[in-house]
Amino acid sequence: MAGGATQSAEQVVNVTLRVLVDKARKKVVYAEAEKDFVDVLLSFLTLPLGTIARLVSKESNIEAVKFNSISSLYQSVSDLKEEYLWNKACKEMLIKPGNSMEAYCHQLKLNIDETEPLQYLCEYPFCRLVRNSWSIFYKQKCKCGMLFNSGPVVIDDMTCVPDGFVKETASFIIRDDLYVMPNHLRTSVCLLKKHGINDLANTEKKTLLITKKEVVDLLKLSLLSKTPITDFILKNKNFLCNSNPKFQSKIRIGKDLPSDSDEAKKNMVVILMVRKSNTKVLFATAEEDFADFLFSFLAFPLGVLQMLEGLSSLSSIDGLYRSMTELSSERY
Ligand SMILES: [Zn+2]
Known part of the structure; x- marks a missing residue:
């Protein structure tokens, strides 16, 4: 090959x-x-x-x-x-x-990675054409108060591009x-x-x-x-x-979080269905926050x-x- x-x-x-x-x-x-x-x-x-x-x-x-x-x-x-x-x-x-x-x-x-960098433009024409306001987030609020909901268009402005x-x-x-x-x-x-x-x-x-x-x-x-x-x-x-x-045996999760810190108090509820005989998780149910958290891994x-x-x-x-x-x- x-x-x-x-x-x-x-x-x-x-x-x-x-x-x-x-x-x-x-x-x-x-x-x-x-x-x-x-x-x-x-x-x-x-x-x-x-x-x-x-x-x-x-x-x-x-x-x-x-x-x-x-x-x-x-x-x-x-x-x-x-x-x-x-x-x-x-x-x-x-x-x-x-x-x-x-x-x-x-x-x-x-x-x-051939993903094209996309941007959304402000729906207010003055912003779009004169101010050139854009965001990578769809329907985010522009500083003019309108939404970025026009597009997406490919970002072609790669000014001052570093080479590798x-x-x-x-x-x-x-x-x-x-x-x-x-x-x-x-x-x-x-x-x-x-x-x-x-x-x-x-x-x-x-x-x-x-x-x-x-x-x-x-x-x-x-x-x-x-x-x-x-x-x-x-x-x-x-x-x-x-x-x-x-x-599997090496990783310790959350060991650096002091238990009384604000970070540690934030939590998400996940309900696990576990088989008693081998303590294997069959499935988990959770709310939107946990699904968002998992999905966000894809963007890391x-x-x-x-x-x-x-x-x-x-x-x-x-x-x-x-x-x-x-x-x-x-x-x-
Ligand atoms: Zn705007």
Whole structure:
């Protein structure tokens, strides 16, 4: 799949990735890439969870996969009749959530999120035509007192658009678990050592041209595999067994909330039907507030999972997130 034939015009665009493969163990030691590829990887963290559920539910070179429960949450909103939602814009916002970093991703060489940033215009013509008032929220009140209910139209004003996330000149080393580091000799030497490689003759260098379809493959593997680059390059089919089974026992919910704080006093009522024999939840019933809370997950960007302290359970996303927090903001 990697660097394969490119049929459609859309896929002609590609970015370069160089990998060093341990020939005997059939593993990627590390990958090297420049801005174009690293920007694409970092853009994963900005994707809203609903967008990821949508992207991975489609076939790429890898079959459609499920993004844990987010996929069923996403499906439920897609299937929900509009009469249960405030208005049609609510549904649209949840199944095609806007990316708050849209301006950064817009110019990526391979931008897999094709959600167009939408805006609603004020119904008062003076506002619309002269003041150019707009909102991303349908029927929100304008400062003139009228509502933003005209549109939606695609935001085409991408003034002062930043170009991606990392600097043009920077070069990076990417570990097999997507941890991104500045490209220093000592980093590559350290990784060679870690993999027990004393002789470069035991390795093979490969240069790949990554297409948009393959970026979706990488996104899927980043959620499912601990070694996404190896699985991507060597087309491993057994990557599912790499996922983290210890996740459930590690996470503690709400441990930082002092019990007498105002935050702790706010609550939502959820009624659970539990089977006594195995304490498994059969179903839950709840009011609008809890449904709103669940649905809002779809609009959260993937990077928000850092709130789980590097325990997102998504195989390689934690590594990617950690590398981003550790890269020096001045130099890269
Ligand atoms: Zn107005």
